[in-house]
Amino acid sequence: MQNALSIAILGGGPGGLTLARILHLHGIKATVFERDTHALARPQGGSLDMHPETGQRALQLAGLHDAFQALARYGDQGNRAYAPDGALLFDDANLDGDTPEIDRSQLRQILLNALPSGCVRWDQKVEALRPLPDGRHALVSAGVEDEAFDLVVGADGASSIVRPLVSSAQPAYEGVTIFELGIDDIDQRYPALAALSGHGKMFVKGSNTLLAAQRNSNAHVRLYAAIRMPLDAVRSHSITSPDTRRWLASTFAGYAAPFRELIEVATLLAxxxxxxxxxxxxxxxxxxxxxIGDAAHLMSPFGGEGANGAMADAADLALLLARGGEWREAVLAYETMMFPRAEAAAFGAGQGLRGAVAADQPAHIARHMQQGISPRPDK
Structure with missing residues (x-):
């Protein structure tokens, strides 16, 4: 009976791929519909820290512990906090931590390598779902014959097309915009700048601004320039605009020279x-x-729960479906399990964003780090 269940997963991010992989291990077929034309069609974002009870657990259940360990960077878990004038406020190499880093693109490839051929359908943007009299839903895509599935899982992020069919909630702007930048080969090209973040993450907190640097693999550093600003003002900026680069430079003009240089030499990505x-x-x-994931509980990235939460959702849903019995009851049980976990994570993420990008003093970041809380600007 399980194998007769037809499942469509919309979205090939960490959550959707984890769900497909664990289902596959239990003999349950699922099809992933992904709008990208291939795995590296667009930037995948920076590094992710995999939490033991969520992301790492999901990888264990997916049979991918060894593949993850081969790429996990336990040496890149450090945290540093500076004042805008360059004073070092906090520094912890965190060599004993258990939240190792992995590039988002590497994590995605591990999952893709573990899926059977044809499981992921690339360049398949599902535009709508059409309910059928028998309770199934047909996926409507331009130029593709509609297919019907018993269960459609929205793993399709902030702009999910599945969410409006179950909820009227809409994502709201939280008052902060992140300008994402990157520097390649930083150790050779800019060794002094590379030393600012060391092996891990660096945070510099100003008034309603935050500059974060995060080491990725292959000597790449990802920067996150977070600014509290009106949404109308955001719409005037783009990654190709020289005015945006000049505006960023002026916004962080009060920061010490090395921090300004990070922004000056980096490529604006998003x-x-x-x-x-x-x-x-x-x-x-x-x-x-x-x-699952952002489609269900989109939240501020200042908590590092995005990918971890999506993978936890995927693992729970897959295991419940794999138990057998009535699959509709399994979905209900998953939702009942997920809601309180997501609520706690979203509450913490909101607090993290409000505290990290605020008018108060930079020591706020140092205090949080001393308490073991890292205000990650990524997911």
């Missing part, structure tokens, strides 16, 4: 307004539909 669903977002169970 402009990301921070959006979030309401804390405690829930919906009434809808037969044949459910959500």
């Amino acid at each position: 402009v990301r307004p921070m959006l979030a669903l309401p804390v405690g977002h829930r919906w009434a169970n809808q037969p044949g539909l459910t959500l």
Whole structure:
């Protein structure tokens, strides 16, 4: 009976691919519909820290512990905090930590390598879902014959097309925009700048601004320039605009010279307004539909729970479906399990964003780090 269940997963990020992989291990076929034309069609973002109870657990259940360990960077878990004038406020190499880093692109490739041929359908942007009289849903895509599935899982992020079918909630702007930048081969090209973040993450907190640097693999450093600003002002900026580069430089003009230089030499990769669903977002169970990851609980990245939460969702849903019995009851059980976990994570992420990009003193960041809380600007 399980194998007769037809499952469509919309979105080939960490959550969707983890779900497909664990289902595959239990003999349950799923098809992943991904809008990208291939795995590296667009920037995948920076490094992720995999938490033991969520991301690492999901990789264990996916049978990918060894593949993860081969790439996990336990030496890149350090945290540093500076004042805008360059004074070092906090420094911890965190060599005993258990949240190792891995590049998002590497994690995605590990999952892709573990899926059977044809499981992921690239260049398949699903535009709508059409309910059918038998309770299934047909996926509507341009130029592709509609296919019907018993269960459609929205792993399709902030702009999910599945979410409106189960909930009226809409992501709202949280008042902060992150300008994402990158520096390649930083150790050879800019050794003095590379030393600022060392092996891990660096945070510099100003008034309603935050500059974070994060070491990735292959001597790449990802920068996150976070600024509290109106949404209307965000719309005037783009990664190709010289005016945006000049505006960024002026916004961080009060920072010490090395921090300004980081921004000057980096390539602008993305402009990301921070959006979030309401804390405690829930919906009434809808037969044949459910959500995981950002589609279900989009939140501020200042908590590092994005990919970890999505993978935890995927693991829980897959295991419940694999137990057998009535699959609709398994979906309901998953949602009941996920809602409180996501609420707690979203509450913490919101607090993290409000504290990290605020008008108070830079010592706020150091205090959080001393308490073991790292205000990650990525997911």
